[in-house]
Amino acid sequence: DAGVTQSPTHLIKTRGQQVTLRCSPKSGHDTVSWYQQALGQGPQFIFQYYEEEERQRGNFPDRFSGHQFPNYSSELNVNALLLGDSALYLCASSIAGRMNTEAFFGQGTRLTVV
Amino acid sequence: SQQGEEDPQALSIQEGENATMNCSYKTSINNLQWYRQNSGRGLVHLILIRSNEREKHSGRLRVTLDTSKKSSSLLITASRAADTASYFCEYQYNNNDMRFGAGTRLTVKP
Numbered sequence: 001d002a003g004v005t006q007s008p009t010h011l012i013k014t015r016g017q018q019v020t021l022r023c024s025p026k027s028g029h030d031t032v033s034w035y036q037q038a039l040g041q042g043p044q045f046i047f048q049y050y051e052e053e054e055r056q057r058g059n060f061p062d063r064f065s066g067h068q069f070p071n072y073s074s075e076l077n078v079n080a081l082l083l084g085d086s087a088l089y090l091c092a093s094s095i096a097g098r099m100n101t102e103a104f105f106g107q108g109t110r111l112t113v114v
Numbered sequence: 115s116q117q118g119e120e121d122p123q124a125l126s127i128q129e130g131e132n133a134t135m136n137c138s139y140k141t142s143i144n145n146l147q148w149y150r151q152n153s154g155r156g157l158v159h160l161i162l163i164r165s166n167e168r169e170k171h172s173g174r175l176r177v178t179l180d181t182s183k184k185s186s187s188l189l190i191t192a193s194r195a196a197d198t199a200s201y202f203c204e205y206q207y208n209n210n211d212m213r214f215g216a217g218t219r220l221t222v223k224p
Contacts, residue, residue: 004156033212042120042202042214043157056211090156102147107156 002027004093004106012112013081021076021109025093032074033103034066035090043090049074050096078111086113120203120215128223133193135218137203138185146205148177148188151217157202160188195224 005024013019025032031050035043045058049068068074072093078085088110092103119138127133137146145164149157161177163170163186169178176189186205190197203215 035214042217043204044214045212088155092157102159102162104159105149105157 004091004104006089006091006106006109008109009107010110010112012114015081015083015113017081018077018079019081019111021078021089021091021111022073023076023091023093023106024073025091026104029093029095029104030072031094031096032068032072033092033094034074034076035092036060036085037088037090037108039087046076081113083113086111120218122218123216124219124221126221126223127193129193129195131193131222133190133197133220133222135188135201135220136185137187137205137215138183139205139207139213140184142181142208144206144208146177146179146186146203148175148186149202149204151200151202160201190220193220193222195222198222 003026007022023032033048034046036046037043046060046064047057047066048055049066052068063079065077088108090108091106094103095101121136125133143165145162147162148160150160151157160175161170161172163177163179165181174191179186186203198221200217200219202217204212206212
């Protein structure tokens with residue numbers, strides 16, 4: 001049983017470009033949450049998708065958008081990249097919106113904006 | 115800041131000693147979870163403690179929750195060099211909003 005998988009593992013983009021990150025949840029999980037983790041800091045919640053809808057959102061600008069597909073996989077899109085968007089992007093999957101349930105994290109995508 | 119308080123920021127101990135990390139939050143929570151992260155990669159879930167629980171154990175790990183003080187602690191007993199990692203708490207507020215602490219960087223010297 002595969003856990004949470006994220007692709008790609010590393011990515012280098014130029015300022016102003018757009019990027020799409022992908023996440024496949026653990027089998028049986030229907031909820032995907034995305035986090036941004038800057039170097040030396042804790043993860044910051046971006047948003048959560050459940051039943052193909054964005055259910056919750058953290059304090060991130062509209063440049064950050066996402067999507068969840070019928071198979072529960074998810075994408076994170078970031079437009080007009082800034083140098084400050086360089087970070088490790090983590091995806092976590094869980095069941096039914098994460099009320100009192102454990103979340104499983106992927107290994108992350110390391111995004112570098114130059 | 116979106117992040118709660120976690121202390122200490124860094125902790126260095128000798129193998130065999132115990133390590134205690136603390137996490138504080140601001141309002142009522144549904145649950146609190148502790149995670150471990152090696153070398154800036156994915157987080158590994160350690161323990162979930164619900165708001166109506168006061169203490170949970172898993173192997174060498176012990177987590178306590180004091181809702182009156184809005185704080186939690188993670189105790190690692192008989193530490194090993196392999197326990198070297200960053201440890202984060204994540205708390206889920208009653209409105210399902212979730213926040214991570216800033217983390218504690220633990221170094222266990224052999």
